[in-house]
Amino acid sequence: MELTLLGTGAPAGLPRPDCPCAACACALGPDARAAASVLVDGALLLDLTPGAAFAAARAGRSLTGVRQVLLSHPHDGPAVEVPAGLPQPGRVPDGRELTLLTGHRVRAVALDAPGTGYAVTGPDGQRLLYLPPGGAPAGLEASAEPYATVVLDVLGRPDALARLRETGAVGPATDVVAVHLDHDVPPGPEVRRRLAAAGARAVPDGTTLEAGAYEEVPDVPRRTLVLGGARSGKSVEAERRLESFPEVLYVATGGSRNGDTEWAARVSAHQERRPGSWRTVETCDLVPLLKDDGPPLLVDCLSLWLTDAMDTVGAWDDAEWADGGERALRDRVRALTDAVRETRRTLVAVSNEVGSGIVPATASGRRYRDELGRLNTAFAQECEQVLLVVAGQTLPLRG
Numbered sequence: 001m002e003l004t005l006l007g008t009g010a011p012a013g014l015p016r017p018d019c020p021c022a023a024c025a026c027a028l029g030p031d032a033r034a035a036a037s038v039l040v041d042g043a044l045l046l047d048l049t050p051g052a053a054f055a056a057a058r059a060g061r062s063l064t065g066v067r068q069v070l071l072s073h074p075h076d077g078p079a080v081e082v083p084a085g086l087p088q089p090g091r092v093p094d095g096r097e098l099t100l101l102t103g104h105r106v107r108a109v110a111l112d113a114p115g116t117g118y119a120v121t122g123p124d125g126q127r128l129l130y131l132p133p134g135g136a137p138a139g140l141e142a143s144a145e146p147y148a149t150v151v152l153d154v155l156g157r158p159d160a161l162a163r164l165r166e167t168g169a170v171g172p173a174t175d176v177v178a179v180h181l182d183h184d185v186p187p188g189p190e191v192r193r194r195l196a197a198a199g200a201r202a203v204p205d206g207t208t209l210e211a212g213a214y215e216e217v218p219d220v221p222r223r224t225l226v227l228g229g230a231r232s233g234k235s236v237e238a239e240r241r242l243e244s245f246p247e248v249l250y251v252a253t254g255g256s257r258n259g260d261t262e263w264a265a266r267v268s269a270h271q272e273r274r275p276g277s278w279r280t281v282e283t284c285d286l287v288p289l290l291k292d293d294g295p296p297l298l299v300d301c302l303s304l305w306l307t308d309a310m311d312t313v314g315a316w317d318d319a320e321w322a323d324g325g326e327r328a329l330r331d332r333v334r335a336l337t338d339a340v341r342e343t344r345r346t347l348v349a350v351s352n353e354v355g356s357g358i359v360p361a362t363a364s365g366r367r368y369r370d371e372l373g374r375l376n377t378a379f380a381q382e383c384e385q386v387l388l389v390v391a392g393q394t395l396p397l398r399g
Contacts (some may be wrong), residue, residue: 001122001211002041003149007057007207009033009072010133010182030204031187036179038130038151040120043102045069046130047087053083058165060205067100073115073132091116111135118145126211132286133180146171148211148238151221154178154200155185158244159275161198165247174213176200193394194389196220200246221385223398227353228389235300237389238350243365247295248278251286252268257377284308290339296346303352304366306375309333315371316364333375340382351376353388 007013014026014033027033035049039056044063046123049055054165056063069082070090071128074131076292081086092098092108102123109117115132122128131137140163150170152160155178164170178191178200182243184192195201203209228234242248278298283289285303299305313328314320340347348397355373360366378384385399 001120001124001126001128001148003128003151003207003211004056004059004061004208005151005179005203005205005321006037006039006059006061007049008036008177008179008203008207009035010180011035011075012182014181014183014187016183020182021183023186027183027187033181033193033205036039036151038179039063039066040104040128041102041122043067043100044104044106044120046118047072048080048089049134053065054204054324059208061208067102067354068098068106068154070106071116071132073135077396089158092118092240095384105109108139112138120349122211124212124302126209129164131157132208133159136163140167140169143149143167145171146174149175149177149209151177151179153180154198155196156180156182156193158198158240159277161244161276162246162275165244173217175209175211175217193264193396194240197241200244201390206364211297220346221307221383222398223340223343223383224348224385224387225376225380225383226348226350226387226389227397228350229353229357232389233394234350234352234389235393236392237387237394238298238300238348240297242298242346243275245296246277248275249289249295249297250278250280251289251297252280252282253286253299253308254282254302259389277390279355287335288341290336290345290347292345294345294346299347299349301350301352302379303354303372305336306372310368310371318363321367331372333378337378337382340379349379349383351379 013035015027015352035056037049039061045066048069049344050357053063064085066086069087071091091285092106094108094110097105097107105121107119113135115135117131117135117137120128127147128152128164129147133153134156136157136159138371154161174247176199178195185194191202210391226234228237267322308330309329313325354369360369386397388395388397
């Protein structure tokens with residue numbers, strides 16, 4: 001089954017008409033995108049957009065063989081003009097199946113938002129799932145086998161990808177292609193980086209794919225360390241890296257700090273950002289979690305883990321520090337990094353980068369800064385990917 005993506009952008013396209021934002025200003029060349037539309041084997045057109053005939057011609061395709069045009073999402077504004085020779089666009093009721101004379105079978109997938117998703121099975125048996133912008137499948141059941149190709153709004157609805165993974169509809173070999181790309185994320189390297197973290201990719205308008213053919217599906221790093229200063233966006237970046245995966249275990253190392261209203265507000269803000277399917281555990285005992293099998297771990301953060309470890313070994317007292325405290329802390333850090341090296345779980349950890357700031361005025365503050373620098377260095381050595389977040393911008397340091 002051959003798929004030609006005539007467009008890969010949001011319904012308004014990218015850049016949006018008359019939009020002065022930085023993302024639209026940078027959406028040039030291959031990063032400029034028409035509204036998403038997919039031509040399947042020259043016979044089925046999913047979403048009719050303005051200029052579809054010209055887009056097909058630019059991609060070396062023709063719409064003369066199209067036997068069915070299906071709409072997936074509500075179209076605002078004036079009706080799209082139907083090019084001569086094309087059948088009138090229609091919509092398949094949820095749960096119903098349509099069989100084309102060409103041998104393609106199309107089943108309408110119910111969504112949790114306005115619109116319709118389409119599961120297409122080609123004459124060769126290959127399977128495609130196409131979802132509209134802002135939509136995720138509703139009431140998914142376990143899938144007998146994964147789709148060969150899934151085309152959806154990865155950046156806008158990462159939870160849709162999580163649901164598909166949970167039911168087995170998306171497997172390790174599924175080619176996940178992002179469409180409905182809008183100006184919420186800067187185009188180019190930033191879009192590619194975010195999609196790669198979700199195991200997905202973007203392609204330019206006019207790209208032709210073969211469902212079931214081997215593709216360079218991005219590998220999600222097993223271990224990632226996200227560094228950054230206060231309010232840099234490091235926790236948001238860490239959470240974003242796992243939001244397209246179900247059953248994440250969020251490990252909060254800061255505790256509840258009863259009576260601290262400012263801390264409670266911070267915790268509440270974090271909880272509200274996280275998907276409802278994630279579980280949370282409050283602990284600094286990370287080694288057993290890393291040794292166990294289970295869903296991905298998000299540890300936020302190593303800075304607070306270190307505070308707890310230094311409290312335990314008496315690091316703030318010079319006499320205790322000299323009389324075995326320093327050695328005990330080194331042992332704790334080594335046990336943690338050894339567990340990171342050996343873990344089979346996907347791991348994203350957050351830590352503060354404090355080495356570039358003001359030198360602390362107290363000896364205990366300087367000790368903490370130095371030990372956090374050592375911990376970050378040792379932890380980073382065991383990670384496939386290390387990121388630094390500055391002013392909400394993510395800079396890859398490794399991987």
